[in-house]
Amino acid sequence: MTIEEKMDHFRSLSLESASSKSAESLSSYKQSLDDDLELHKETASQLAEESKKALMNQVRANSKKKLSSEQMKIKKELTQKQSAIKIEVFDRVREKLLEYRKTNDYLVYLENQIKNIMSEYSDVDITIYIDPNDSSLLDELKSKTGGNIEIYNKEFLGGTRTIVPEKNILIDNSFKTRLADQQDLFAITL
Missing domain, CATH: 3.30.2320.30 (ATP synthase, E subunit, C-terminal)
Known part of the structure; x- marks a missing residue:
């Protein structure tokens, strides 16, 4: 084998080895990226779910707060109406007493x-x-x-x-x- 043949043979072995190592390294890097992508998808999915739950809880809390506020408003109006009716009833009773006192x-x-x-x-x-x-x-x-x-x-x-x-x-x-x-x-x- 001549030097040139030896050089070609060495070059081809070196290229094969480098190509093999490069493919291996690329495959390993691709696998690592795929794993990172899956982890990112899971994390993003969990974050989206947690965000959705937090938003639902906030909506429920706001609804309960609004409902409670409306209930308090209705109770206040009811109490005021009851008080007005009570005053009216007892004003009428006083009038009837005044009439009765004339008999x-x-x-x-x-x-x-x-x-x-x-x-x-x-x-x-x-x-x-x-x-x-x-x-x-x-x-x-x-x-x-x-x-x-x-x-x-x-x-x-x-x-x-x-x-x-x-x-x-x-x-x-x-x-x-x-x-x-x-x-x-x-x-x-x-």
Whole structure:
């Protein structure tokens, strides 16, 4: 073999070896890139899924917040409406009480109330008070019941208030107190 043949043979072996190593290196690099691509696809898919879940959670949270806000608004409006109805109902009741106080039935009611109190506390001195607006009934009530009846210094919508000093008792049968008690108990249910 001549030198040239040897050189050709060496060149071809070198080229084959370099080509083989290059192909191997390229294949290894391609595999590495394919692995990186798969890893990137999985990571991107996970990130997209997490982003989707986060967005869904945000939408749910916003929906719940808006729903809660609307519920509070409706409850507030309902409470205001109930309050307005309650005021209207008790304004009408006050009007009916004023009408009732102009009737003879009211006079009979006061007489019976005074007689009942006097019989219950017959063993002690008591003072029975009537509303200042009922002052026109004072003389008639005194003559029909024989009780110690006076005009109270403040209005209480009718009825009576009684003081039993010996027992330190106030008996409040006034319409104002009864109306306030009923107003506290009054509830509008749906």
